[in-house]
Amino acid sequence: MNFRGIQAIYIYEMNRSFRTLIQSLVSPVLSTVLYFIVFGAAIGSRMDNINNVSYGAFIVPGLIMLTVQMQSVNNASFGIYFPKFIGTTYELLSAPLSFVEIVIGYVGAATTKAFAIGLIILATSYLFVNINIVHPFFMIFFLLITCVTFSLLGFIIGIVSDNFEQLNIAPMLIITPLVFLGGSFYTIDMLPPFWQDFALINPIVYLISGFRWTFFGVGDVPILASVIFILSFTAICISIIWYIFRTGYRIKN
Amino acid sequence: MDVKLSEIITVSSLVKKYDNKFLALNGLNLNINQGEIIALLGPNGAGKTTLISTICGLTSITSGKIEVNGFDVIKDYRKTREIIGLVPQELALEPFEKVINSIRFSRRLFGKKDDNKYLNQLLIKLQLFDKKDNIIKSLSGGMKRRVMIAKALSHNPSILFLDEPTAGVDVELRKDMWNIIRELKKEGVTIILTTHYIEEAEMMADRIGIINHGELLLVEEKNKLIKRMSVKTLKVKLKKSITKIPKPLEKYKLKLIDDGNSFNYYYNTGNMKTGITSLLSDMNDIGINLFDIQTEETSLEEIFVKIIKD
Numbered sequence: 001m002n003f004r005g006i007q008a009i010y011i012y013e014m015n016r017s018f019r020t021l022i023q024s025l026v027s028p029v030l031s032t033v034l035y036f037i038v039f040g041a042a043i044g045s046r047m048d049n050i051n052n053v054s055y056g057a058f059i060v061p062g063l064i065m066l067t068v069q070m071q072s073v074n075n076a077s078f079g080i081y082f083p084k085f086i087g088t089t090y091e092l093l094s095a096p097l098s099f100v101e102i103v104i105g106y107v108g109a110a111t112t113k114a115f116a117i118g119l120i121i122l123a124t125s126y127l128f129v130n131i132n133i134v135h136p137f138f139m140i141f142f143l144l145i146t147c148v149t150f151s152l153l154g155f156i157i158g159i160v161s162d163n164f165e166q167l168n169i170a171p172m173l174i175i176t177p178l179v180f181l182g183g184s185f186y187t188i189d190m191l192p193p194f195w196q197d198f199a200l201i202n203p204i205v206y207l208i209s210g211f212r213w214t215f216f217g218v219g220d221v222p223i224l225a226s227v228i229f230i231l232s233f234t235a236i237c238i239s240i241i242w243y244i245f246r247t248g249y250r251i252k253n
Numbered sequence: 254m255d256v257k258l259s260e261i262i263t264v265s266s267l268v269k270k271y272d273n274k275f276l277a278l279n280g281l282n283l284n285i286n287q288g289e290i291i292a293l294l295g296p297n298g299a300g301k302t303t304l305i306s307t308i309c310g311l312t313s314i315t316s317g318k319i320e321v322n323g324f325d326v327i328k329d330y331r332k333t334r335e336i337i338g339l340v341p342q343e344l345a346l347e348p349f350e351k352v353i354n355s356i357r358f359s360r361r362l363f364g365k366k367d368d369n370k371y372l373n374q375l376l377i378k379l380q381l382f383d384k385k386d387n388i389i390k391s392l393s394g395g396m397k398r399r400v401m402i403a404k405a406l407s408h409n410p411s412i413l414f415l416d417e418p419t420a421g422v423d424v425e426l427r428k429d430m431w432n433i434i435r436e437l438k439k440e441g442v443t444i445i446l447t448t449h450y451i452e453e454a455e456m457m458a459d460r461i462g463i464i465n466h467g468e469l470l471l472v473e474e475k476n477k478l479i480k481r482m483s484v485k486t487l488k489v490k491l492k493k494s495i496t497k498i499p500k501p502l503e504k505y506k507l508k509l510i511d512d513g514n515s516f517n518y519y520y521n522t523g524n525m526k527t528g529i530t531s532l533l534s535d536m537n538d539i540g541i542n543l544f545d546i547q548t549e550e551t552s553l554e555e556i557f558v559k560i561i562k563d
Contacts, residue, residue, distance in 0.1 A: 002331070008361030019349065087345030091404070094309040094339045095362035096331035252313045 005097045009105025013079050017113055028067050032121045035063050036128045039185060050187055051218045056129040061212040062184030068118040069150045069179055073171050076110035076154030081167050099245030110151035118143050139214035145230050146207055152237035159250050178204045188220040261287040261443050267317035269303050277303040279467035290444040292454035294557055295464035301447040305414050309339045335363055338405035342416040344397050348390040352381060352400055356407050363408035379403050395426040412443045419453060431457055451554040463560050470560055487518040487529060490545040501539050505532050
């Protein structure tokens with residue numbers, strides 16, 4: 001195992017984030033604070049409690065999921081796409097690095113950034129609402145596995161994208177709508193019956209529900225379904241990346 | 254047997270066919286000796302860069318085998334890649350990174366510990382030391398090219414691939430590059446150079462390989478190649494002009510020029526007998542007096558063009 005090689009990619013990616021600290025950290029935190037002000041304080045004060053949880057506290061897991069999923073995808077996709085764009089992937093491919101090591105470097109850095117942002121948002125939320133996390137270890141596990149999985153997804157998007165437009169299409173047109181419609185701001189049973197069934201085919205519902213369960217002990221779907229879903233999604237992403245590297249698809253000529 | 258021992262790269266029956274069915278390498282065979290500079294010449298699209306890419310791991314192989322230092326480039330990729338440095342044709346650098354960080358990153362990718370002493374020496378050798386804390390974006394094209402070389406040498410490789418290293422650089426910088434390459438050769442680095450500048454190959458290379466349509470047309474020691482393929486021209490200026498080549502001189506296949514005031518005689522320096530003595534003797538016998546003579550030698554460029562055309 002080329003640990004120094006992995007470390008090199010990881011540190012390089014982390015340094016890139018520090019160079020663009022406002023974009024990497026301040027921007028997502030500020031966006032979330034605005035959500036808290038608008039949905040939590042302004043609108044939330046007029047909303048009933050949901051499952052004995054104030055609306056302001058109720059949206060915290062959803063907001064964290066919304067941000068970490070977007071951040072994981074954006075960081076990982078840009079991380080691998082940028083070297084492709086400027087032509088420096090030759091360095092990675094000509095170095096004594098296995099594909100697994102390359103993925104660990106990029107996905108590890110994207111996961112770290114998204115995980116840190118998730119924790120910062122959680123800390124920020126304490127400024128606005130009182131939260132008592134029922135299953136803190138599960139919460140950390142769920143947050144971490146979500147960051148890893150969406151970073152893997154972002155890595156795939158970065159590999160298959162040919163230009164910046166394609167790089168943004170999946171996060172903007174697929175992931176954002178799914179996350180907004182995945183129960184970030186409401187429970188599924190608040191929807192009309194038809195849309196409740198429809199919502200259950202949205203994979204993000206399982207993630208937000210599972211994450212919310214770690215906070216409040218209740219979710220839209222059973223926690224086991226959420227865990228099975230996230231692990232299956234992780235396995236699918238790993239399989240796709242394994243195929244990409246085995247065949248050299250979009251990486252090697 | 255001795256020759257075998259000094260071979261550091263062995264390419265056997267290498268085929269590379271792209272997804273669009275373009276056959277970039279067609280059963281290419283090539284041996285590269287340790288410590289030599291070999292220049293690969295060929296027109297655009299000949300397969301030079303593809304060959305380098307397959308050896309370095311950038312491009313997958315359709316069939317055939319490549320060994321570096323006795324190890325297979327696919328099965329033992331870690332062992333082969335750790336002794337190879339690559340300077341690609343394009344200036345591909347992270348624009349917002351400092352020079353020293355970029356070079357350190359390259360070294361770490363190869364699993365090597367940080368070695369500031371070695372990297373500083375490298376920067377001094379490449380005249381980059383005073384630029385080491387500069388952002389790459391702020392450097393000139395020539396400096397960026399040096400950074401590319403520094404990155405390729407950051408892990409102290411024993412084989413260096415230079416894909417058109419002087420493409421688009423000014424004459425002065427090109428000469429600087431040649432000096433760097435000569436220094437590296439002195440240090441025992443094996444250098445594989447692709448170039449469009451025949452003059453560069455003529456100046457630098459120990460051996461020349463000519464590639465076209467994915468095939469290696471020839472590979473030979475530069476001096477032997479020039480000697481074997483070179484045709485010299487003896488230009489004979491006459492005291493009195495002639496209208497046609499006299500019959501006794503027809504066997505020399507002379508070419509009458511300058512309105513009959515001169516003729517050219519072509520001969521091969523690879524032959525023991527050039528025929529010049531007998532030509533001059535025959536001229537003397539039939540009373541044709543010469544006024545002046547001069548010789549011109551075929552350049553490597555003309556040899557290259559001839560081989561590609563043939």
